[in-house]
Structure formats: C-alpha cells, structure tokens
Amino acid sequence: MTARCVMVLGTTSGAGKSWVTTALCRYYARQGLKVAPFKAQNMSNNARVVASKNAGDVGGGEIGSAQYFQALAARAVPDVRMNPLLLKPERDTHSQVVLMGQVSEALTAMPWRGRSAHVWPPIAQALDDLRAENDVVVIEGAGSPAEINLSNSDIVNMRVAMHCKAQCLLVTDIDRGGAFAHLYGTWALLPEAERGLIKGYVLNKFRGDAALLAPAPQMLLDLTGVPIVATLPMWWQHGLPEEDGVFDMSSTLGGGDASTLAKPRVVCVIAYPRMSNLDEFQPLKNVPGLHLKWVRSPAELASLKPNDWIILPGSKNTSGDLAWLRSQGLDRAVADHAALGGAVLGICGGLQMLGEALIDTHGIDGNAPGLGLLPLVTVFAQDKTVQYTQTRFLTNTEAIADAVDADVSAWAALAGTPVSGYEIHHGLTTQHSAFAKAGNFTRAVLPNDLGWVNAQGNVLGLYLHGMFEDPAVLQALFGANVPTLDFVFDGLADYIEKHFESGVLDALIASPSAPI
Structure with a gap:
C-alpha cells in the first residue's frame, strides 16, 4: 500500500490550513478509505498525549492538537508519526523541541538553521511509514511555502510535497484582502518543479457576492495555469478547536x-x-x-x-x-x-x-x-x-x-x-x-x-x-x-463537499495524470 498524498498549503499563517485538512481527513474517511493526517513540524503550545511508536518510551508522546483532531476526523488512532516535530514556544526566541513525541534537550539547544539536517530523516521516515499503511495521507503545511528566507532549511512545506509528490491545494484568507496577490505571489516565488504540484487554489472566509470575483479567477488561471477550485464562505461557528491564538477575545x-x-x-x-x-x-x-x-x-x-x-x-x-x-x-x-x-x-x-x-x-x-x-x-x-x-x-x-x-x-x-x-x-x-x-x-x-x-x-x-x-x-x-467531535467533523466534510468544484476532491487522489 502506498498512499496518495494531498497537501494543504497556505499563503499565510491563519489562512485555514488546519480546518481544511481536518475536513479532508473526514471526507476521504467517509469514502471507506484508510486515512492518516501528517504535519512535519508544528509550532504550538496546544499539544495532546498519544501513543508512542518507540518501544522504550514511557507513558506516550506529544503531538500538536491539530493533528490529534485530524486523526480523529480520519477515524485513525493518533500517533507521534502524524506530527514528528513539535516546537513548543517558551519565550519569544526559544522553543522546546519534541521529536517523535519526546522532548529532545540536544535539539532544543541547537541553533534553528542547523536543526533541519538532524530532523529531516525521522520526518521523512514517519511520512513514508504512514504512506505504507494508508490509502490517503492528508498533509498540512506551515506558514507559507514561499518563505524564501527559510527555503534552504525547509522541512515542512515543499520539501515534504516533493518527497511524496503530493497534490497540493493553496488556501488564502480572502477576508484579509489581497488574496489574488497572495496566491500569485506564492506561486511565482516557487521553483518551477514545485509549482507543478499546486493543483488548485482555495479562497477561504469569503463574504459577499461571488459574482464580484470575476474576472480575477480567469486572470489568475491564465497567469499560473492553476484554477480556483473552491470559494468557501465565512463560517464562524464550525466547532473545531482553534490551533493557535485566542479564538475569541470578546465575550x-x-x-x-x-x-x-x-x-x-x-x-x-x-x-x-x-x-x-x-x-x-x-x-x-x-x-x-x-x-x-x-x-x-x-x-x-x-x-x-x-x-x-x-x-x-x-x-x-x-x-x-x-x-x-x-x-x-x-x-x-x-x-x-x-x-x-x-x-x-x-x-x-x-x-x-x-x-x-x-x-x-x-x-x-x-x-x-x-x-x-x-x-x-x-x-x-x-x-x-x-x-x-x-x-x-x-x-x-x-x-x-x-x-x-x-x-x-x-x-x-x-x-x-x-x-x-x-x-x-x-x-x-x-x-x-x-x-x-x-x-x-x-x-x-x-x-x-x-x-x-x-x-x-x-x-x-x-x-x-x-x-x-x-x-x-x-x-x-x-x-x-x-455537539460531539464526530458531529463537528461530519459538518466540516459536508461543507467542503458542498463548496468545492464537483469532482476535484476525488481527482486529487486519482492517478497523477487525472485532470483536476
């Protein structure tokens, strides 16, 4: 078994990668497929305790909460391979490093740019193991794949996508403004081989009349060759716990x-x-x-x-x-x-x-x-x-x-x-x-x-x-x-099934030659 990989990238942090990934996990699981989530590196102080895959470990390991919920959405048992590297910020310039569920004092003390060579082999192995055991692996990126200051030490975005030839969706938050510039700029900054993995754009948090988007979708398609495959209306109360930040500062x-x-x-x-x-x-x-x-x-x-x-x-x-x-x-x-x-x-x-x-x-x-x-x-x-x-x-x-x-x-x-x-x-x-x-x-x-x-x-x-x-x-x-989490997960899957263009989600896990 070698899983097909679908990856959710974002033009920025907070674009909606986590909840779209969770929704895809439940969508594909409802098709009767064996599904697992994956995020190579997560930076969050929201963590869950899961089963450890290392025989000598005691008590279990830690992964980011987002991957824990994605595993539940996929109807899978959460384990440390789904988030092999977790960074838990302790100060503005310091994070505790958790590798394969366990705190690593050596990696915590290591300079950030020197860390990637040490952590990439276990990250790649964790992904390969999940691919061998599942029909579909739904992968979440981090931040933006076009952070060119970090590309040489990337272990979470396009290096992951290239490793497994993932079919990638690029999500942007249109409510912030500048969505088309974000999409085009992200695509333009990627090397040509990496651009080829982006199969569709997703406009998230849209409010207003969708007819007013024209002619931008066609213009973007002409410039990049990549279609907008979903326009997701703003949804305030989907019920999924937020991964980072205070989810509502008001009463x-x-x-x-x-x-x-x-x-x-x-x-x-x-x-x-x-x-x-x-x-x-x-x-x-x-x-x-x-x-x-x-x-x-x-x-x-x-x-x-x-x-x-x-x-x-x-x-x-x-x-x-x-x-x-x-x-x-x-x-x-x-x-x-x-x-x-x-x-x-x-x-x-x-x-x-x-x-x-x-x-x-x-x-x-x-x-x-x-x-x-x-x-x-x-x-x-x-x-x-x-x-x-x-x-x-x-x-x-x-x-x-x-x-x-x-x-x-x-x-x-x-x-x-x-x-x-x-x-x-x-x-x-x-x-x-x-x-x-x-x-x-x-x-x-x-x-x-x-x-x-x-x-x-x-x-x-x-x-x-x-x-x-x-x-x-x-x-x-x-x-x-x-509402139970299962109710929430089904609601997310229903939402993307309703708002994605017909056939797109199934085409992402079809043969590589299948059109989107």
Missing part, C-alpha cells in the same frame, strides 16, 4: 439564551502570553447561556458575580506567566474574586500558580511565589509527565461533595463523575506541611495528586487537561449536551 454566548438558565454564568480565561492547551475550552463556547471571555486586564473581571468563574489555564512558562499576571494586577483581581466566594479553576500551570510556591532546582521553569489560594507547593522535576489518564472525582470524606456546600460550590456536582484527559507537566505538587499544621488545608478531589479544592470549596486546581471535552463532566457542571 461569547454559547448556544441558547442566557435567560433560560437559572444562574447565567460568565467564564473568564486569563490569557497570559505563554498559555497552553487553550483548545480544551472550545466546548465551553457551545454550552447554552454561558459567556466565555478571554481576559488580560483586571477591569475585565470587575463585574463578576460569585457564580462566575475565573480559569487559569496551562502555561508553557509558568513562572514567567505568573510574573506577567502580577504585572497586570490580575493576581489581586483573582484573589478578590476568590475572597468573595467566586469560583476559580487552575489547570496544570494554572494549578501551580494557585499554590504557595514554585521551587525549581533544575532550571526547568524558575522559582516564584505562588498566588497563595491553595496551600500547595510545586517542585519542578527534570522528567516530564506525559500520559493519558482515566479517573473519577472522589466521593469519600476527602471529596468535593463533603468539603463544601453543594448549593454554593461550582464544583460540588463533579463528585463521583468519571473523567478522562491527559497530563503534560514537569511539576510535582503536594500539600504544604506548615499550612496543614496550621489548619489551612486542601482536600483531594482526584486520586494520585491530580487535583485539590480549598477548604471553602471555591478554588479548584487540577493537573488533568481536557476535562471540558468529557461529556460526563459537561453534563454534571451544566446539564448540557454539546
């Missing part, structure tokens, strides 16, 4: 009318610079009557009610983001909300921030005093915990239901609820013995040091990512059934 009302809820709730996620795994909050956008806000200033928290939530998400640089949070005055705003009985949730790095101290003897993240909202201490370890976890919120005397008044706690409904998710962290967090002796203690809410709630019951800290993607948790917290 977002989920499906339904807030007036239908007894206690309409605002959920504020603190958007610090190195926050990670923000895609896990996508399901909250679909909860009826819930307002989701991304917050970067104390003023945005000033009008919260105790029934509202503040979430401190994960962080790729916990001590740095904690320092930023203090510099903005958000530490006091969070503490004030908690003092009034307001609900506060910290996840992973956010949990670590809620404690009394961060202790770093290995140079992993940095020492720092915590926010002091949970009497916990985090000690950073050299070894990184990377694993998928299935567990259950406790129901015994240390559990939420017995620790707090169920009428006032946002978290009481979780008692006894099964939950699945994933861990990606360096820290080991434990109860601070001095505070415990003084009577200031936490109660465990998950086994194996995965979660704690304060004595008052309003401040909750968890190491488990992905809680809001678990239907049982959503039902317990909100009484809500939100």
Whole structure:
C-alpha cells in the first residue's frame, strides 16, 4: 500500500490550513478509505498525549492538537508519526523541541538553521511509514511555502510535497484582502518543479457576492495555469478547536439564551502570553447561556458575580506567566474574586500558580511565589509527565461533595463523575506541611495528586487537561449536551463537499495524470 498524498498549503499563517485538512481527513474517511493526517513540524503550545511508536518510551508522546483532531476526523488512532516535530514556544526566541513525541534537550539547544539536517530523516521516515499503511495521507503545511528566507532549511512545506509528490491545494484568507496577490505571489516565488504540484487554489472566509470575483479567477488561471477550485464562505461557528491564538477575545454566548438558565454564568480565561492547551475550552463556547471571555486586564473581571468563574489555564512558562499576571494586577483581581466566594479553576500551570510556591532546582521553569489560594507547593522535576489518564472525582470524606456546600460550590456536582484527559507537566505538587499544621488545608478531589479544592470549596486546581471535552463532566457542571467531535467533523466534510468544484476532491487522489 502506498498512499496518495494531498497537501494543504497556505499563503499565510491563519489562512485555514488546519480546518481544511481536518475536513479532508473526514471526507476521504467517509469514502471507506484508510486515512492518516501528517504535519512535519508544528509550532504550538496546544499539544495532546498519544501513543508512542518507540518501544522504550514511557507513558506516550506529544503531538500538536491539530493533528490529534485530524486523526480523529480520519477515524485513525493518533500517533507521534502524524506530527514528528513539535516546537513548543517558551519565550519569544526559544522553543522546546519534541521529536517523535519526546522532548529532545540536544535539539532544543541547537541553533534553528542547523536543526533541519538532524530532523529531516525521522520526518521523512514517519511520512513514508504512514504512506505504507494508508490509502490517503492528508498533509498540512506551515506558514507559507514561499518563505524564501527559510527555503534552504525547509522541512515542512515543499520539501515534504516533493518527497511524496503530493497534490497540493493553496488556501488564502480572502477576508484579509489581497488574496489574488497572495496566491500569485506564492506561486511565482516557487521553483518551477514545485509549482507543478499546486493543483488548485482555495479562497477561504469569503463574504459577499461571488459574482464580484470575476474576472480575477480567469486572470489568475491564465497567469499560473492553476484554477480556483473552491470559494468557501465565512463560517464562524464550525466547532473545531482553534490551533493557535485566542479564538475569541470578546465575550461569547454559547448556544441558547442566557435567560433560560437559572444562574447565567460568565467564564473568564486569563490569557497570559505563554498559555497552553487553550483548545480544551472550545466546548465551553457551545454550552447554552454561558459567556466565555478571554481576559488580560483586571477591569475585565470587575463585574463578576460569585457564580462566575475565573480559569487559569496551562502555561508553557509558568513562572514567567505568573510574573506577567502580577504585572497586570490580575493576581489581586483573582484573589478578590476568590475572597468573595467566586469560583476559580487552575489547570496544570494554572494549578501551580494557585499554590504557595514554585521551587525549581533544575532550571526547568524558575522559582516564584505562588498566588497563595491553595496551600500547595510545586517542585519542578527534570522528567516530564506525559500520559493519558482515566479517573473519577472522589466521593469519600476527602471529596468535593463533603468539603463544601453543594448549593454554593461550582464544583460540588463533579463528585463521583468519571473523567478522562491527559497530563503534560514537569511539576510535582503536594500539600504544604506548615499550612496543614496550621489548619489551612486542601482536600483531594482526584486520586494520585491530580487535583485539590480549598477548604471553602471555591478554588479548584487540577493537573488533568481536557476535562471540558468529557461529556460526563459537561453534563454534571451544566446539564448540557454539546455537539460531539464526530458531529463537528461530519459538518466540516459536508461543507467542503458542498463548496468545492464537483469532482476535484476525488481527482486529487486519482492517478497523477487525472485532470483536476
């Protein structure tokens, strides 16, 4: 078996490569084909834990969240070969390098331009292995293939396309303006052999009268020999988690009318610079009557009610983001909300921030005093915990239901609820013995040091990512059934099937001589 390869390139970052790739994965899977996604290199702090293909690895490996969701769309089991190289930014000029699911200290320390020669062989091998096991491999590029300053060290765009002779689509964001210039300029900057792999242009995020596009499509075809094969209307609520960036900086009302809820709730996620795994909050956008806000200033928290939530998400640089949070005055705003009985949730790095101290003897993240909202201490370890976890919120005397008044706690409904998710962290967090002796203690809410709630019951800290993607948790917290990922994937496939020119998608995986 040697898979046909379809590659989705973009004229810029944010053009729509990730969701189009996801849609193609589901489209081809619905044809009864065995499909796998692939992205040679992803730069994102949104990562998932998947099976590792290396026999000696413990616990699993990391890949970008986008490839994780693409694998699910393809009805495939996610594995590290689907995103062999993951760069996780820790500072503006530094990223942690994850190769084949495992952190590589040597590659992390290596200059960027010298890295490609070392990582290309395992990247090519991962792609070849997937091609040997599947009918179709849908490949996502990164940024633009015409970044000529990077072409000599390219390992993610046209080098990949040439390696597997992929049939390429070039996607542009027409809502930004300049779409035809972006398409022509990208094509023109590519060498002739690479141009020949581009089989169609896709105009994404179109708003308006499609008739007004003429005569540009024909002019572009005359100049390049490549047709526009799809004009995709703007689609705000497709339901797929965003790969990068805050997906909505404004207040977002989920499906339904807030007036239908007894206690309409605002959920504020603190958007610090190195926050990670923000895609896990996508399901909250679909909860009826819930307002989701991304917050970067104390003023945005000033009008919260105790029934509202503040979430401190994960962080790729916990001590740095904690320092930023203090510099903005958000530490006091969070503490004030908690003092009034307001609900506060910290996840992973956010949990670590809620404690009394961060202790770093290995140079992993940095020492720092915590926010002091949970009497916990985090000690950073050299070894990184990377694993998928299935567990259950406790129901015994240390559990939420017995620790707090169920009428006032946002978290009481979780008692006894099964939950699945994933861990990606360096820290080991434990109860601070001095505070415990003084009577200031936490109660465990998950086994194996995965979660704690304060004595008052309003401040909750968890190491488990992905809680809001678990239907049982959503039902317990909100009484809500939100659309499943399968529903979202089918919607994406329906969308591209409707808006691509007839026969194009099937021609991409036909014989090389088949016309598009």
